[in-house]
Amino acid sequence: MSCASLLSAVIRRGVAGGRAAASPPSASAIVSRPATGSHILRIDGYTNTKSILATGESATSRRFAVGGHSFVMRYYPNGLDDGCADSISLFVDVAGGGNGSGIAGHARFSVLDHAGSPARRTDDASSEVVDFRTHFSGQRSLITREELERSPDILRDDCFAVRCDLTVMDEHLLTVDLDHEAALAADAVAVVPPSDLHRHLAELLWSKEGADVVIEVGDTTFHAHRWVLAARSPVLKAKLSASPSSPATLRLAAMDADAFRALLHFIYTDTLPDDADADADAMARRLLAAADAYGMERLRLICEDRLRRRIAMGNVAVTLALAEQHHCRALKEACVEFLSSPGNLKAAMATDGFEHLKATCPSVLTELVMKQLV
Known part of the structure; x- marks a missing residue:
């Protein structure tokens, strides 16, 4: 009572x-209520961080506020000390250091999967309360580098993310x-x-419950929901408006089934499936073309960024042709910059992709020659 x-x-x-x-x-x-908050730190370029920072050296997140106080996360890719040099260490500290007078609290850390859900987290029992005047809270061994590097659900494209759930005990008492x-x-x-909305929508897609659209891609048939397709793609919305019957039937001749399966997954979850294709670059090129065709700008930019970071001698010519055909300015500039070296251009001219570039986008060759002359 x-x-x-x-x-x-x-x-x-x-x-x-x-x-x-x-x-x-x-x-x-008399009321004393702890304040809680979270901060997500994304490590983009994990391989470089572990090469640049030695054991005991850290990189620091941006400041974030909890309970009226400012904090930072400290990331040690090669461990805090020799005792955990094979692991990633992560700590949270008062921003600026040494100004945490009267602040006590504890932190819980999670390594996130691609969907943003915890794939590995610290136990509550390990999240002891510390006085930030003299200590910072964290994990000396959040995850070993070996485990991280063999976990494709955590580390992808040399990137991963961690989350800190921080609780701060306010030193002030309130009488009410x-x-x-x-x-x-x-x-x-x-x-x-x-948010786990993406998981529920993915289950809705693959269970086919309530599906009212049949999509035929070659010999493969997919079942989807009209309202989802219409909300995500203006092109599919127009196609469905022209086919008011239920269930509607769409025939897509310009795509292959594997690429459309990945596209459909993105439509429902706003993420790409982990097993989209054994050749991630080839799948990114196919999805970029599909995203451009169906008016899905976010997917197009994701694929463009992925291809831009993977430019190499063996794929630069075909990637440049794709960028020109689909008006991807940043991707095109990155390819042209890569080929600005006479040695790179000469090596690329010997690849099969260069023949494809000459046949489909001859104007780009003129740009490359002009850049060499400047």
């Missing part, structure tokens, strides 16, 4: 017994009237878990 209910019961008993009702006693409470209890409850801050 709450305090307010108990007081009401005492008053009712006094009235029922024929006695004069006494004024209800006043009541107050119990009438304010509801207001205090409303002001409480909860740690909100990452």
Whole structure:
């Protein structure tokens, strides 16, 4: 029974017994509520970080605020010390260091998968409360580098992410009237878990429940939902508007089944499947073309960025042709920059992709020659 209910019961008993009702006693409470918050740190270029930073050396996140105080995360790719040199260490500290007077708290760390869900997290028991005046909270061995590097659900394209869930114990105590209890409850801050909407939509896609669109790609048939397709692609929305019957049937002759399966996965989850193709570069090229064809700008930019970071001698010519055909300015500039070296251009001219470039985009060759002459 709450305090307010108990007081009401005492008053009712006094009235029922024929006695004069006494004024209800006043009541107050001393309240100390911890503040909680989260920060996600993305490591983009993991291989370089472990080459640049030796054991005991760290890189620092941007500042983030919890409970009115400013904190940073410290990332040690080769461990905090020799005792954990084969692991990644991660700690949270008061920003600036040494200014954490009166601040106590604890942190819980999670290594995230590609969908943003915890793939590995520290135990609550390991998240001890520390005084930030003298310590910082963290994990000496969050995950070994060997485990990270053989976990494709965590490390992809040389990138991974970790999350810190931080609880701060405020040094101030608050005295309030119990009438304010509801207001205090409303002001409480909860740690909100990452969105799992993508998982539910993926299950909806592959279970085919409620599907009202049939899509034929070659000899493969897919089942989907009209409202999802229309919301994600203006081109598919137009095609479905022209086919009002239910279930609608779409025939897509310009794609292969594997690429469309990956495209459909992205439409429902806003992520690419981990096993999209054994040749990730080839799949990125096919999906870039599909994204351009179906008006999906975010997917097009994701594929463009992936291809830009993987430019190499064996693929630069075919990538440049693709960039020219689909108006990918940043990708085209990166390819032209790669070929600006006379040695690179000469080597690329000997590849099969260069013949494809000459046949499909002869104007690009003129640009390359002009750049060599400048």
